[in-house]
Amino acid sequence: MKQLQEILSAIGSWQAKGYQVIAPVRRDNLILLARIEDPSLINLDHILTVNTLKDFMLPRCETILRFDLEKACVEPGIDDSLPTIIFGSRPCDAAALSILDSILIGDVVDSRYAKRRGQTVVLTVACSRVDGACFCKSMGYGPHDPTGSDIILLPSQGGYLVRLISEKGRQFASDVGLEPDDAEADPEPELSRRVSTDGLKAWLDSNFEDPKWQVISENCVSCGTCYYLCPTCHCFDIADEAGISRGVRLRIWDCCSFSSFTKMASHQPRVGKYARYRQRVMHKFKYTVDNIGKVACVGDGRCIRYCPYGVDITEILKALVSGG
Amino acid sequence: MHNETFVPTLATIEDIRQETPDIRSLRIVLDDEGFRQNFTFKHGQFCLISVFGAGEAVFCLASPPLWKDFVEITVKEVGKVTSAIHDLEVGDKVGFRGPYGNSFPFEENFGRNIVFVGGGIGIAPLRPLIWQTLAERHKFKDVYIIYGARSVSDLVYKEDLRKWASRDDIKLTTTVDPGGEDEAWQGEVGLVPQILEKVSPPTDSVLVTCGPLVMMKFVFLSARKLGFDPNDVITTLEMKMKCGVGTCGRCNIGNKYVCRDGPVFRLAEMEKLPNEF
Structure with missing residues (x-):
């Protein structure tokens, strides 16, 4: 077993080896994942950070290319990926990366995402507490689940046990002298929120047209908060920003709740808020299952915590499969 | 040549044909000789054409693969990128990505x-x-x-x-x-x-x-x-597309991505998809 202080004090030496470290820090009363210089600022006094790891693997806005028309020059955007340690994110966020990996590093590889992922070691600190919005267990994960982590620290009697999960994690641990532990961890905290997914996929398979879609989407205001804070939502737009002859092409997060998302010159296939909300639910709980065999939800609960109108995905899933 | 997923290669407009008052066809030649010589596609596939500064849009490849050394696209002026394409002249540069998607059955x-x-x-x-x-x-x-x-x-x-x-x-x-x-x-x-x-x-x-x-x-x-x-x-089929490779998330009809699983579909397949087009 190791004391947290012991691990934190090693982080400086990881930075000295050329790794950038992303960890939870307190900013304006929020605990956010951010690149840190000073390891003493790391704050593990959180249930879950507000932002997710997609901020770092699939940034909100990135330059795909730069162009200069006068010079007839087009060049890829600067590759700013660095060897990276993610320290102190939670198991649900690591699990979300495993879902993004299946989607973005598949038959076609998203080169910028794959480059960042390849250089990143995810060192998860498992949860010793949960809150009322957490429902990771219902999605097949859990407060100590190692999915997507390279190394996981499990809470044990006030300290932490190091478990090496992936080959990348073993390599990193051996590089920096982080020894694994085999003692028993504290029991996982209990989750109060549960939602059964029994029958959900079958219901979604056969109820694209159902009056319930109108009802369950009534409170949604299409603000996109759930998208921005979701660790698995990955839809994006590609757009140019340019002066007269020079400019950039950007990849920017985009959200299926926005009516512009699918609007074409010729027609709009998703007319109405309910059709867009249905897309969100179908994408996460049916289409991704059909395509990669996984639900695109890890039960982190951010969409429940931060929705300004109290839209609750677990209540919606229950309402969809319930009779009547 | 780079290997970035969303970075197009440069191409030059070799010829423009005005088809109708608002539709024109462009003959496009890929600038990179190695890429051009190895370039091939199947009938039914599509490409993304960029007008740098205006953006990128999807167009079907409108010339057959057996016509070598160039591709043609046919463009109706309906929006931002298509208007920018209609302002182009012979010799102007565009970006080209592709080919993407499946193709029509043939043999x-x-x-x-x-x-x-x-x-x-x-x-x-x-x-x-x-x-x-x-x-x-x-x-x-x-x-x-x-x-x-x-x-x-x-x-x-x-x-x-x-x-x-x-x-x-x-x-x-x-x-x-x-x-x-x-x-x-x-x-x-x-x-x-x-x-x-x-x-x-x-x-x-x-x-x-x-x-x-x-x-x-x-x-x-x-x-x-x-x-x-x-x-x-x-x-x-046509749906709004940005990436061309099934990840930007907007062209799906049910669990099928028009860019990756299509754009070619049989009516029998479409009848199994939700009515979303």
């Missing part, structure tokens, strides 16, 4: 009748397949082309139509919507689905269609009415 239809049904600019994705079919004409039975537009001036590929009309191994029928004819018009007058029913090709044919959504819906109904098997009715 499996050897020995059968083929019926092409196009409406307006919707004949553009069928054009590579039509020319490929004509290049291997002896491998097929009868070839029908039924093509219509709102008016005579809205018919695209007039040069192709002349060539097809002059061949006796193609049953070509052209039509314009009622009121769209002019004094010299010698084709049919009527909506494309009506003309399909009038021509009434044998129902053991393969029917390949593309056109405005409303036309396609009625072509499907007519094909059903005539007795076509929905496995033999093939079309190509």
Whole structure:
């Protein structure tokens, strides 16, 4: 077993080896994942950070290319990926990366995402507490689940046990002298929120047209908060920003709740808020299952915590499969 | 050459043909010689064309793969990127990404009748397949082309139509919507689905269609009415696309991504998808 202080004090030496470290820090009363210089600022006094790891693997806005028309020059955007340690994110966020990996590093590889992922070691600190919005267990994960982590620290009697999960994690641990532990961890905290997914996929398979879609989407205001804070939502737009002859092409997060998302010159296939909300639910709980065999939800609960109108995905899933 | 997923390669506009008042075809040559020489695609696939500063949009590859050294796209001026394309001149640079998507079945239809049904600019994705079919004409039975537009001036590929009309191994029928004819018009007058029913090709044919959504819906109904098997009715779909590779998340109809699983679908497959197009 190791004391947290012991691990934190090693982080400086990881930075000295050329790794950038992303960890939870307190900013304006929020605990956010951010690149840190000073390891003493790391704050593990959180249930879950507000932002997710997609901020770092699939940034909100990135330059795909730069162009200069006068010079007839087009060049890829600067590759700013660095060897990276993610320290102190939670198991649900690591699990979300495993879902993004299946989607973005598949038959076609998203080169910028794959480059960042390849250089990143995810060192998860498992949860010793949960809150009322957490429902990771219902999605097949859990407060100590190692999915997507390279190394996981499990809470044990006030300290932490190091478990090496992936080959990348073993390599990193051996590089920096982080020894694994085999003692028993504290029991996982209990989750109060549960939602059964029994029958959900079958219901979604056969109820694209159902009056319930109108009802369950009534409170949604299409603000996109759930998208921005979701660790698995990955839809994006590609757009140019340019002066007269020079400019950039950007990849920017985009959200299926926005009516512009699918609007074409010729027609709009998703007319109405309910059709867009249905897309969100179908994408996460049916289409991704059909395509990669996984639900695109890890039960982190951010969409429940931060929705300004109290839209609750677990209540919606229950309402969809319930009779009547 | 780079290997970045979303970075296009440069290409030069070699020729521009004004097809109709608001549609033009562009002949595009890939600048990188190695890429150009190795470039190949299948009929039915699409590409993304960039006008740097305006953005990127999806276009079907409208020339057959057997025409080497260039590709053609046909563009109707409807939005930001298409307007920017209409402002381009011969010699201007564009970005090119592709080819993407699946393609029309071809070899499996050897020995059968083929019926092409196009409406307006919707004949553009069928054009590579039509020319490929004509290049291997002896491998097929009868070839029908039924093509219509709102008016005579809205018919695209007039040069192709002349060539097809002059061949006796193609049953070509052209039509314009009622009121769209002019004094010299010698084709049919009527909506494309009506003309399909009038021509009434044998129902053991393969029917390949593309056109405005409303036309396609009625072509499907007519094909059903005539007795076509929905496995033999093939079309190509359009949805808003940004990435071309199935990850930006917007072109799906149900669990199928039009860019990756399509754009070519059989009516039998479409009937299993949610009605979202």
